[in-house]
Amino acid sequence: MTETADAVVIGSGGFGASVAYHLARRGMAVALLDRHAMASQTSPRAAGIAATVRSTDLMTRFATQAVDRIGDLAEELDHSLGFVRSGGIKIARTETDAKILDRNVETARRNGIAAEIVDAGRAAELNPLVKPDRVVSTMWIPTDAYFEPGELAIAYVGAAARHGARLLPHRAVTGIRRHGDRVTGVATATEPIDAPLVIDAAGPWAGQIAAAAGHPVPLVPTRHQLLITEPIDGVRPEHAILRIIDAAVYGRPSWGGFLMGGYETDPVAIDLAAQPATFEARDTPLDFSVLRRMLDRASDTLPAVAEAPIRVHRGGLPTMTVDGQHLVGPVPGSDGMWIAAGCNVAGLSIAPIIGDLLGEWIVDGAPSEDLSTMSVTRFGPEWADPDHVLEAALHHYAAFYRSTI
Ligand SMILES: Cc1cc2nc3c(=O)[nH]c(=O)nc-3n(C[C@H](O)[C@H](O)[C@H](O)COP(=O)(O)OP(=O)(O)OC[C@H]3O[C@@H](n4cnc5c(N)ncnc54)[C@H](O)[C@@H]3O)c2cc1C
Secondary structure, X not given: OOEEOOEEEEOOOHHHHXXXXXXXXXXXOEEEEOOOOOOOOOHHHOOOEEOOOOOOHHHHHHHHHHHHHHHHHHHHHOOOOOOEXXXXXXXXXXXXXXXXXXXXXXXXXXXXXXXXXXXXHHHHHHOOOOOHHHOOEEEEEOOOEEOOXXXXXXXXXXXXXXXXXXXXXXXXXXXXXXXXXXXXXXXXXOOOEEOOEEEEOOHHHHHHHHHHOOOOOOOEEEOEEEEEEOOOOOOOOOOOEEXXXXXXXXXXXXXXXXXXXXXXXXXXXXXXXXXXXXXOHHHOOOXXXXXXXXXXXXXOOOHHHHHOOEEEEEEEOOEEOOOOOOEEEEOOOOEOEEEEEOOOOOHHHHHHXXXXXXXXXXXXXXXXXOOHHHOHHHOOHHHHOHHHHXXXXXXXXXXXXXXXX
């Protein structure tokens, strides 16, 4: 017998789980499907950092609201999610990067964040792992927070289920069913599901789903890696998150040690169409030498981290767009088809607000914020060329750190 739902959400990572929760909370009968276990792919492999000052005013506002929502969710569930409002510091070690910080402070202040430039001594107080010698300028962002990445998406999955969503793990969507220009549901590895609304939140597989719906979108799954050290003397959970611009690294306290990740200068795209159907985020080919080079670049400023034994090395597949903006909204040419993808390595922390706005848009007919910069229609015919897409997305990944986080 064919199953039915008001809405099928494809993918239970940060984006899909948040969308499912916000639709279910608005009274929709939601079926949340995942080809693997619930919330098991890139989302739990993230660093769990929520950076509040972003490249644009809109994203800064969204990121700030998203952090508040994570705190709210922890309260609703009476479960901390490892949420710590530690604040963050962003370190410039060149005069050029110091100017970036001045601009970031302006963006922050325009959006009500009491960010400020502090001296190197204060930076070392905010995070005692910092050796101040080479620090030229430091920005302090009191609103930044971090959380346990393995807990956020699964918390949304659980909260969606409590609002009546049906959870269907290990059930891959294999096709989009349509009648004329309307979506009518999905084909799955077993029975089809009838639904007038289908939301593509398939993370690195989102491009494949969009293509199956008849509207290819330029998305590039790209490897991203991090490490966590063994405990380091003196590290405390309330110590500030930190980023070093020229080294393209970020980090935060984690289980008494330090978690550090960063942006590769020669990024690696993974073509999922060339991978077996059983491929999972944990199968992403890792390369510790990339992180070793990052540790070396950061070692003047973070010597204790550079010397610490490594406890965890993991990675996953965030999905880059060609312009660094997320991909959120209706998919043209298929009434009832929506997408929430193109995380650009910042999707987990922004998912709380993206899910809410998309829920609002789907149920009420319009979002309360202008999401046109995330529109699927922003890509012209020039993005039909896969080589052009790959080049732009990877260039964006490699340069991303200076422009955004
Ligand atoms: C090392 C690392 C560090 C990171 N650090 C941060 C950070 O500090 N802060 C931050 O905000 N972000 C960070 N990110 C990025 C963040 O992890 C992603 O932006 C986010 O997890 C993307 O969520 P998603 O829901 O789009 O994708 P995913 O979590 O990958 O979820 C997509 C889901 O769709 C399912 N799916 C795919 N195809 C199908 C199908 N056909 N049928 C059914 N289900 C399907 C998949 O199985 C998967 O569960 C980091 C990422 C990595 C790898």
